[in-house]
Amino acid sequence: MKTIKIMLIPALVVMISLGIPTMIYAKHGGFPGAEPVYQMVEEIKSMNLINSLYLTTDQKSELISIGKEAKHISDEQVKNFDVRRDKFLEILREIKSEIKKNGPNVSRDLAIRFHRLQDEMMTITKENQDRIKILVNRAKNVLTDNQKVLVEEYHPCVIPVKDLRNPERVGQANSSGFVSRLLERARKIPENQYPRFKQTVLDRARKKISIKLYIPEEEREKSIENLGRALDEARRLSPVDFELRKDELAGSFMPHMKKNGNELDRKIEKFLISPGALKVLQGY
Amino acid sequence: MEKITRRQFLKYGLAVIGGLALPVGGILFPMGADARSYLREADFYEKLPNNMVHCTLCPCDPGIKGYLRDGQTCVCKVRTNYGGKLYINNYGRIAAIHRDAVEKNPVYHLAPGAQALAIATAGCNLSCDCCQNWEISQVGPERTRNINMSPQQVVQKALEYGCDAISYSYTEPVIFYEYMVDIAKLARQAGLLNCMLSGGYINTAPLKKLVPLIDAFSISVKGFSEDFYLKHCNGSYRTVLNTLRTIRKEGGWLEISVLPVPGLSDSLHDIRNFCNWVKTYLGAYTPVHFLRFVPKYRLRNLPRTPVSFLEKAYNVAKEAGLDFVYLENLPGHPANNTYCPSCGKTLIKRVGFEIIDKQMKYNRCPSCGAVIPGRWRS
Numbered sequence: 001m002k003t004i005k006i007m008l009i010p011a012l013v014v015m016i017s018l019g020i021p022t023m024i025y026a027k028h029g030g031f032p033g034a035e036p037v038y039q040m041v042e043e044i045k046s047m048n049l050i051n052s053l054y055l056t057t058d059q060k061s062e063l064i065s066i067g068k069e070a071k072h073i074s075d076e077q078v079k080n081f082d083v084r085r086d087k088f089l090e091i092l093r094e095i096k097s098e099i100k101k102n103g104p105n106v107s108r109d110l111a112i113r114f115h116r117l118q119d120e121m122m123t124i125t126k127e128n129q130d131r132i133k134i135l136v137n138r139a140k141n142v143l144t145d146n147q148k149v150l151v152e153e154y155h156p157c158v159i160p161v162k163d164l165r166n167p168e169r170v171g172q173a174n175s176s177g178f179v180s181r182l183l184e185r186a187r188k189i190p191e192n193q194y195p196r197f198k199q200t201v202l203d204r205a206r207k208k209i210s211i212k213l214y215i216p217e218e219e220r221e222k223s224i225e226n227l228g229r230a231l232d233e234a235r236r237l238s239p240v241d242f243e244l245r246k247d248e249l250a251g252s253f254m255p256h257m258k259k260n261g262n263e264l265d266r267k268i269e270k271f272l273i274s275p276g277a278l279k280v281l282q283g284y
Numbered sequence: 285m286e287k288i289t290r291r292q293f294l295k296y297g298l299a300v301i302g303g304l305a306l307p308v309g310g311i312l313f314p315m316g317a318d319a320r321s322y323l324r325e326a327d328f329y330e331k332l333p334n335n336m337v338h339c340t341l342c343p344c345d346p347g348i349k350g351y352l353r354d355g356q357t358c359v360c361k362v363r364t365n366y367g368g369k370l371y372i373n374n375y376g377r378i379a380a381i382h383r384d385a386v387e388k389n390p391v392y393h394l395a396p397g398a399q400a401l402a403i404a405t406a407g408c409n410l411s412c413d414c415c416q417n418w419e420i421s422q423v424g425p426e427r428t429r430n431i432n433m434s435p436q437q438v439v440q441k442a443l444e445y446g447c448d449a450i451s452y453s454y455t456e457p458v459i460f461y462e463y464m465v466d467i468a469k470l471a472r473q474a475g476l477l478n479c480m481l482s483g484g485y486i487n488t489a490p491l492k493k494l495v496p497l498i499d500a501f502s503i504s505v506k507g508f509s510e511d512f513y514l515k516h517c518n519g520s521y522r523t524v525l526n527t528l529r530t531i532r533k534e535g536g537w538l539e540i541s542v543l544p545v546p547g548l549s550d551s552l553h554d555i556r557n558f559c560n561w562v563k564t565y566l567g568a569y570t571p572v573h574f575l576r577f578v579p580k581y582r583l584r585n586l587p588r589t590p591v592s593f594l595e596k597a598y599n600v601a602k603e604a605g606l607d608f609v610y611l612e613n614l615p616g617h618p619a620n621n622t623y624c625p626s627c628g629k630t631l632i633k634r635v636g637f638e639i640i641d642k643q644m645k646y647n648r649c650p651s652c653g654a655v656i657p658g659r660w661r662s
């Protein structure tokens with residue numbers, strides 16, 4: 001029973017600290033009908049960011065205005081696609097029928113029609129992306145430098161953290177996060193029980209991180225290795241050095257995500273001028 | 285004569301032996317061998333007849349007033365009268381140690397971006413309902429998990445980790461006064477800065493000895509009346525105001541933090557009066573930080589301070605003529621920044637405790653050349 005408790009508690013702690021979303025949140029693994037859930041999740045993520053920015057009334061008005069324009073562009077795109085969808089489906093049916101009849105010999109005329117329509121849709125998408133980029137730049141100019149830093153470093157979450165930056169408050173002794181407490185626990189485990197404890201923690205962490213499909217495979221493995229090293233290091237350090245380094249150790253195993261392009265622009269688009277963000281801003 | 289049973293004989297016999305053992309044990313073993321190693325005689329006290337002592341470090345609890353009989357421990361939980369001498373039992377026993385930004389004290393006009401080794405022992409001479417560190421401040425060192433470090437080891441560790449300063453913080457450094465002074469002297473020799481985050485509940489004499497050693501004081505004002513301090517902190521407002529004036533008079537660098545608690549100390553009228561007092565007696569250049577209250581300890585039923593209220597407090601302070609007003613626990617808010625009081629230029633941009641941009645030319649505004657008060661270190 002004691003062994004089970006030893007295994008369960010740190011595993012639970014690692015799960016929570018990795019912020020494991022459930023399957024229905026995962027964009028890559030969503031099931032049919034998950035759209036309303038996904039939309040609500042995105043709205044909450046926007047809300048958490050907006051709450052931490054202390055926007056002035058003017059900033060809110062500006063962002064609402066930009067958000068409305070972004071929504072208009074998005075609605076226009078959907079309409080444009082709707083208009084072309086039936087045509088596209090018809091062409092695709094013809095292609096399917098020809099491939100069935102003649103193998104990989106699709107007529108030139110059909111191929112041209114397909115590519116022409118595809119190019120049309122890609123052009124519309126590209127034009128809309130350019131228009132959104134302009135809106136993102138406008139939104140950037142609304143924010144102060146301080147706010148831009150917060151947006152850029154924002155880790156989207158459903159359950160909000162206390163503060164986006166420096167969760168420790170003025171005058172407060174640092175309270176250990178989940179992983180820090182796990183490391184503290186690792187220090188106390190008797191020598192003969194430690195290998196089993198470590199293996200259990202790593203196995204649980206590996207299992208939980210495996211469903212985070214947006215983390216590349218090599219990063220997941222590196223993350224697990226780093227966790228193992230952090231546990232070993234935590235045991236090795238003197239009491240003083242552990243207190244001074246535990247936050248650094250706790251953060252050392254978090255996967256380093258490759259950033260796709262400009263993080264600030266991406267997050268402004270996704271969390272400040274999106275339809276979800278517009279709903280949140282209009283609600284305030 | 286009624287016969288007593290064997291059980292009764294044993295029971296009463298043991299009780300008598302136990303009762304006799306206590307004073308005898310106290311004489312033969314006045315303190316556990318373990319406890320004895322942490323004891324050090326206190327610096328500020330008077331010996332009185334009948335083995336009484338009078339601690340003169342702080343005004344103390346309004347009931348006790350620092351007068352301790354033999355064997356009595358003061359409300360700070362770290363000073364005890366043993367045989368007519370006052371001893372401290374927290375010397376070298378660190379209950380919390382971390383690396384923090386100097387800004388976390390909060391001290392904004394000292395060394396922007398510098399790292400401090402922040403330490404605290406258990407205990408406190410106040411009992412604030414809103415204490416954020418109550419787990420270690422409202423108990424003595426026998427109830428905390430401590431790391432033993434000599435002053436030399438503390439300084440060594442600060443240097444090893446590349447810290448620029450040592451912060452005496454979290455609980456109440458007044459109650460580890462002797463330890464703090466010893467560390468501060470060594471820190472000064474090693475080129476480190478000393479910062480003190482305190483409730484300001486200290487008598488004038490020990491404070492005057494402390495000021496030359498401390499590079500920056502961050503004094504926390506909990507409320508704005510004697511009544512508030514008595515009811516919610518078990519202390520005295522007058523003492524805190526006196527501390528602020530003494531630091532100023534002795535030439536120390538002072539920053540003040542104020543914690544408006546919803547429903548208890550959130551009157552704009554009181555804040556205005558306090559800001560006027562600061563301007564009159566301490567100078568308009570004294571930085572004042574308004575902290576957002578977060579429910580803790582005995583005030584978990586109260587809400588957080590609304591951001592809108594803090595913004596009003598900010599405006600009230602500026603209207604009162606204070607040059608440097610900050611809002612804390614609101615990372616990213618424009619009031620985290622330092623602005624030139626002459627031309628309004630943004631001198632230092634902060635997000636929480638982190639510096640994201642610094643425009644000052646040492647201690648001057650790069651735009652209008654105005655001197656910005658502080659103890660600036662690069």
